[in-house]
Amino acid sequence: MKIYKTNEIKNIALIGSKGSGKTTLAESMLFECGVIKRRGNIESGNTVSDYFPVEKEYGYSVFSTVFNAEFNGKKLNVIDCPGADDFVGNSYTALGVCDTGVIVIDSEYGVEVGTQNIFRTTGKLKKPIIFALNQIDGEKADYENVIEQLREHFGSKVVAVQYPLESGPGFHSMIDVLLMKKYEWGPDGGVPTISEIPEEEMEKANELHNALVEAAAENDETLMDKYFEQGHLSEDEMREGIRKGLIDRSIFPVFIVSALKDMGVRRMMEFLGNVCPFVSDMPAPETISGEPVAPDANGPLSVFFFKTSVEPHIGEVSYFKVMSGTLKAGDDLENISRGGKERLAQIFTVCGQLRTPIEKLEAGDIGAAVKLKDVRTGNTLNAKGCDYAFDFIKYPEPKFIRAIRPLTESDAEKLMSILTRMHEEDPTWIVEQSKELKQTLVKGQGEFHLRTLKWRIENNEKLPIEFLDQKIPYRETITKAARADYRHKKQSGGSGQFGEVHLIIEPYTEGMPEPDSYKFGNQEFKMNVRDKQEIPLDWGGKLVVYNCIVGGAIDARFIPAIVKGLMDRMEQGPLTGSYARDVRVMIYDGKMHPVDSNEISFRLAGRHAFSQAFKNANPKILEPVYDVEVFTPGDTMGDVMSDLQGRRAIIMGMESDNGIEKLNAKVPLKEMSSYSTSLSSITGGRSSFSMQFASYELVPGDVQEKLLKEYAETQEEE
Incomplete structure (x- = not known):
């Protein structure tokens, strides 16, 4: 197979909303390049892209598909990405390693929320994009309306290269204002007839041609001068x-294209091959340390692994981009991310599930290897003496969380092994074993995302599992000062146990004055601070402990044991067993026994004294609250807002952007459990949202009462 030079390689991501026709477009692109002899279709399950069993089962793309083709002497590496918001991680990966994004738009629906989301992502990554208006022959397609929407949303930089003489079912011809030619197809598409522009279209064609010329000239002073002259x-x-x-x-x-009838696809590919940037044209990617690494075939060899998949009958397939140097089959490389060495005995170019062995790949090219020893997604492998490490793919935060467990408890270890491997395939499937909640959590981008995970585990791995609601990581705290004392005394022959602790607790806030005196009833307690410990808690907040013992009532050697007792209760709060936070404790008195006092006695005394004081300090439960950002079409805004308000949301603000509304709200995590599904149902899948932890806030009184009752019932059962 031909070896392509770095300046002959272009890496392109096919991205866009669900249903825009990316997979069908990929089929036509492969057909035009001669890679396939006939185009498959989604209904028949025979496309190059959607070849995994789960994709055939559901009828939509779940994973990105890598394919390559030669067109006009150039190598085009293309990554076809799923459009559903649940599988957006694939687009982040593809844009990370590709140099140009083709945003495919359904001409019947125009600019959708998904279009805007992916456009924002390309902006953050500073990637070139072109728009492909697909399904221009659709029943409701309206070219002028879509162009107007594009300009409203993305500004005057949107420039038409083509326009149809008629959009909708009557589409069969277009004017290309870059080449200034007319393209015309028969009823079934295929090879076009290319002719001169009709006289009646010359005025419009010249107007759009001049706009395109001006847009091109603006990017080069020499061209601008020449254009003016x-x-x-x-x-x-x-x-x-x-x-x-x-x-x-x-x-x-x-x-404009009709991917289904292969109209306009070849012309778009000519543009991709002739005009879109080569790998070598783009700014050099940077290593973790900020060092730019140009794609130089003669540079030090460095390979970045961006995707892993487990494929039927083959096993693990690892996809990579050669960042620098020239990779040869049989090269021994060092894994700078994990340590150890790896031999790439064979390397392949990829076209869906078809892999073709190749002798070498130069900088900028994309390939794959199979059954590597210890390589994970995101790893960098280098030749000896090279220390490059890359980490340029940043994934969105998860939006949907469920607890997961096998139906048979003995399969727990097997399930964790499967989940770990599947995270390698899709890094937006996140697995967490929560010590706090005593649950294994799986996090993803939406219900469909996790449903796909479940389908694959049960059908591919033959392991029955179930999803459960995630327990909410509540926190407990206090709102006023309280005092308590507790004597732990136990005698059972021989030396016994004895420890008595007197303490005062109060809410802790940063910068509060040191403790002085407290009054409970008619009694005043003066604090003489001898020592202070500030303990930052892993789960947020602090425990601050003061040793105010005078007169040797408790020996200093027992104070650490008392603090351990306090931490026992901070780790399992008295109200609901949740973590406690932001408490200040003054240990001011107590008693000990010369023989029976020991560490365990004071640990237990401290724990019980703290529990009593906590319950008397007007304790409150805190719940995690998230900043939620929703993007939705204007006609669904009322329903979306009503739904959020039913979830105890506080609406923080709204913005409008050409028919797409952005709504900001603060919502308790408890109320977000099914939000992904509800939002999709309310808006017909036309909306998206993101969520990020904001703070812990007091739960309403009725919610607290319910939580206390539920916890009491579980304690009785145990």
Whole structure:
């Protein structure tokens, strides 16, 4: 197979909303390149992209698919990404390793929330993009309306390269204003007839052509001067100007296609091959230490692994990008991320599930290896003497959490092994064994995301599992000062146990004055601080302990044991067994026995005294509250807001952006359990949201009463 030079390689991500037709477009692209002889379709389950059993079962893309094709002497590595918001992690991965994004838009629906979300992501990553208006022959397709939407949302940088003579079911011809030609197809698509632009279309074509020329010239002073002098640019000059504009995101070209009938696809691929940036044109990616690494085939060898999949009958397939140098089959590399050495005995180019062995791959190229010893997604492998390490793929926070367990308890270890492996395939499946909640949690981007995980475990791994609601990590705290004392005394022959602790507790806040005196009833307690410990808690907040013992009532050697007793109760709060936080404790008196006092006695005395004081200090339960950001079409805003208010949300603000509403709210985690599913149901899958932990806040009184009752019932059962 041909070895491509770095300046012959282009890496392209197919991205966009669910249902925009990316998989069908990928089929037509492969057909146009001669990689496949006939185009498959989603209904028949025979496409190059959707080849996993779960994708055929559900009828939509779950994983990104890597394929490559030669077009006009250039190598195009393409990653076809799922459009559903639940599987957005694939788009983050693809954009991380690709140089250009093709945002595919369903011409019947125009700019959707998913379109805006992915556009924002390309902006953060500074990736060139082009828009492909697919399904231009759809029943409700309206080219002018979609172009207007694009300009409203993304500004004047949106520039048409083509326009249809008629959109909708009557579409069969278009004008290309870059080449200034007319393209026309028969009823079933296929190879177009290319002819001159009809006279009646020349005025509109010239107007759009000049807009394109101006947009191209703006990116190069030399071209701008030439355009002003001559009033036009050559085709090659326009290509160069557009390429520069793509790189600095000052131009967003728009193409029209019908992927299903293969109309306009070849023309778009010509643009990808001739105009879109090569790997070598793009800014050099940086290592973790901030060192730029140019894709130089003669540089030190460094390979970044961006994707892992477990495929039927093969096992683990690891996908990589050659960041620098030239990788040869049989190379021995060092895994800088995990340590150890790895031999890449065979390397492959990839087209869906088809892998073709290749002798070597130069910097910028994408390939795969199978059954590696110890390589994980996100690892960097280098030749000896090279210390590059890359970590440029950042994934969105999870939005849907469930507890998971096998139906047979003895399969718990097997389940963890499977979950760990599946996280390697999709890093947005996050697994956490929560000591606090005593649950194994799986986190993902939505209900479909986790449903897919469950399907694969039960069907591929033959392991029955169940999902449970996540327990909420409540916190306990106090709202006023309280005093308590406790004597632990036990005698059972020989030396016994004795320890007595007197303490005062109060709410802790940063910067509060040191303790002085406290009054309970008619009695005043003066504090003489001898020692202070500030203990930052792993779960947030602090425990601050003061030793105010005078006169040797308790020996200093027992204070650490008392603190351990306090921590016992901080780790299992008296109200609901949740972690406690932000408490200040003054140990001011007590008693000990010359023979029977020991550490366990004072640990137990401290624990019980703390529990008594805590219950008398007007204790409150805190719940985690999240900042939630919802993007939804304007016509669903009322329903979305009503639903949030039913979830005890506090609406913080709203913004409107050309028909797409952004709503900010603070919502308790308890109320977000089914939100992904509800939002999809309310808006017909047209909305998206993100959530991020904000703070712990007091739960309402009725909620606290309910929680206390539920906890009491579980304690009785135990």
